[in-house]
Amino acid sequence: MSEYAAARLNMVEGQIRPNKVTDHRLVEAMLDIPREVFVPQAARGIAYVDEDIAIGGGRYLMEPMVFARMLQEVGVEETDVVLDIGCATGYSTAVLARLAATVVGVESDASLAQRAGEALAEVGAVNATVVTGPLTEGHAAKAPYDVIVFEGLVAEVPEAITAQLADGGRLIATVMGDRGVGEVKLYQRIGGVVSGRILFEAHSRPLPGFEAKPKFVF
Template sequence: MTDFAAARFFMVEGQIRPNKVTDHRLVDALSETPREAFVPESARGVAYVDDDLPIGHGRYLLEPMVFARMLQYVSVQESDRVLDVGGAGGYSTAILAKLAASVVGLDSDAALTAAAAAALSAQGVTNATTVTGPMAVGHADGGPYDVIVIEGTIPEVPAALADQLAEDGRLVAIVQDARGVGEVRLFQRVGGVLSSRILFEAQPHALPGFEKKASFVF
């Protein structure tokens, strides 16, 4: 039988802390949240692997180190409203719920949304809701958001999502550049203007529904 508490401890001590993650609130959230509770039973034995974790429906949980570094850079505050795009089974939503005032977990897959809602309820999370809908469109009814987190590689940040970011809000996403390399980028809206900077490189799986539409060439 897997000792999940020990696996979670070694994830934090072996994958998270050595990779420049020092925010104590974030480290505590990762230490306290049972990742195995948010994945299919068949994947629980490898819930703390240091890689993207397949959870079915062609979807993955982000590698813990990448996820943790993204959240550290986006600096979630206790008063923040957060949109978690591609929350899948609910693990990322649960972590964000420990850091923020409220979280909306958005996913396009109804089965994953239902699983996330059940897992969040079972863990006693009361400040997060789950919504099914097109991820690239976001969830404007819950916005504007102080923080938006996109849980997978995308070709670009859609305008619809960027428009749901509040003034002084932060958005973190893994954007694939022209070379095919994933760049974790932090976007910030200041004075109504959205700017971005590259944080580090990462190569998670692509998040569906963000594909660029083909353009006609004459």
């Protein structure tokens, strides 16, 4: 077993399985996808640590345990079309591509988007594409989506993105709570109405463009 394969196994056995992640398809995907391909060369030795990893431009790959919990809770199915918002270098998109029929990754940083496209090709994620554009707009051209995943902290989920959910579709994001703590929330669109509920608290790095809007005080 290679050094990276051993680290990947340790990540799954030490971080993923002990934290309520039991979906065998998700576990297998995280065992298979080489996370080191999606981080800078200098960071490959820490690709499997249990924390966010800096990948340049002020962006991070989400902590594996939080990412895995989110995907388990949103319940990605083999027939789903998925929108991955803030895909960065494409690791999240690659994992999602193992679970869903089609995945569209959206990235605002053109250099990260290019790296994502190259890395996805390297791991054979033929059912995944990456588009460059404002994260806050999602990607309406391929909507509606069965699942939408946010790869970072947001102040709130914009209506422009919930509008891209299919009826019965699910959206999961880490949203800043009233106490200043990130809360992973699961939303669902049913009959035109979108409702959400808090699942668990989590620390995630902010996604650009989703900062809280200034409040006017009179």
